[in-house]
Amino acid sequence: MEGAESEAxxxxxxVNESSIKGYPHASIxxxxxxxxxxxxxxxxxxxxxxxxxLHVQVPDEDGFDDMDSIYASPEDFRDMKHRDKSxxxxxxxxxxxxxxxxxxxxxxxxxxxxxxxxxxxxxxxxQPDLLVVGSRGLGPFQRVFVGxxxxxxxxxxxxxxxxxxxxxxxxxxxxxxx
Amino acid sequence: MEGAESEAxxxxxxVNESSIKGYPHASIxxxxxxxxxxxxxxxxxxxxxxxxxLHVQVPDEDGFDDMDSIYASPEDFRDMKHRDKSxxxxxxxxxxxxxxxxxxxxxxxxxxxxxxxxxxxxxxxxQPDLLVVGSRGLGPFQRVFVGxxxxxxxxxxxxxxxxxxxxxxxxxxxxxxx
Numbered sequence: 120m121e122g123a124e125s126e127a128x129x130x131x132x133x134v135n136e137s138s139i140k141g142y143p144h145a146s147i148x149x150x151x152x153x154x155x156x157x158x159x160x161x162x163x164x165x166x167x168x169x170x171x172x173l174h175v176q177v178p179d180e181d182g183f184d185d186m187d188s189i190y191a192s193p194e195d196f197r198d199m200k201h202r203d204k205s206x207x208x209x210x211x212x213x214x215x216x217x218x219x220x221x222x223x224x225x226x227x228x229x230x231x232x233x234x235x236x237x238x239x240x241x242x243x244x245x246q247p248d249l250l251v252v253g254s255r256g257l258g259p260f261q262r263v264f265v266g267x268x269x270x271x272x273x274x275x276x277x278x279x280x281x282x283x284x285x286x287x288x289x290x291x292x293x294x295x296x297x
Numbered sequence: 298m299e300g301a302e303s304e305a306x307x308x309x310x311x312v313n314e315s316s317i318k319g320y321p322h323a324s325i326x327x328x329x330x331x332x333x334x335x336x337x338x339x340x341x342x343x344x345x346x347x348x349x350x351l352h353v354q355v356p357d358e359d360g361f362d363d364m365d366s367i368y369a370s371p372e373d374f375r376d377m378k379h380r381d382k383s384x385x386x387x388x389x390x391x392x393x394x395x396x397x398x399x400x401x402x403x404x405x406x407x408x409x410x411x412x413x414x415x416x417x418x419x420x421x422x423x424q425p426d427l428l429v430v431g432s433r434g435l436g437p438f439q440r441v442f443v444g445x446x447x448x449x450x451x452x453x454x455x456x457x458x459x460x461x462x463x464x465x466x467x468x469x470x471x472x473x474x475x
Contacts, residue, residue: 159426
């Protein structure tokens, strides 16, 4: 059905860090999106696919991400930026590492900005065959206040999009957390 | 990555007939959804997947589907129902036949009712891993008047959903046609 030379299916997966305090890992819904892609789509055919991991870092409006710290000099801000960047790299390293173990080719990169806008912009630029986004699966009431990246992407991204909802038994005590 | 005994990924594909007069085949967007699934997801791994084709027939509100005919007896209505049913079977036969050629296991069935409601109901019942629906890719103005099955399914279906938009060069002269 496909020659050895046929191009791999390029799947972009938007990943972010957990918002749970003290949990320095990928968010629950990013994990869900990644695991679903491997289990349900890639399966035993890793060479048929290429995973493209995009992590969008959100610049803080006031520059203070961590209220427990005191920033008193330009160097502090530079350090903070470095730290953010290295956190993002750590996140991508995890996904690229797991893909490598399984034998699926992958690429990963970081952008800064509004996640929903940046994801749609990157879809236009790299033209994946499919975009996979995790979702907290919030109810309509919670959704009004937090907005959802996945809903925006389903509407506006220039490629097929699949949203993977977090399982109920994975919901943390505050469902807005992820 | 998967044992021989691991369960196949079950992909439900909602298919319908073309609305183009005199074109007795699958709609353009049904074709698009099916082809995308084969080319981008199934690829060279047919035994990893099972395709579930659902065709929903819409009962006419007044019972007159074909205004060129005259229905004058209960038998006429019965005949019409038979004819509708055989048209639907012909449609499914096409998709099952193509799947068989490629070696992907498949199943197909017909239901009657409002497509969006029936699709979501069948998703709940058969619990596929992914629902693929074609879409005409109508603009907001056209969408208001025709409604879209895909938007409803994305919101309400109880499984991940991917919408495959019709390509621009496949759009018939009336974009509401399919």
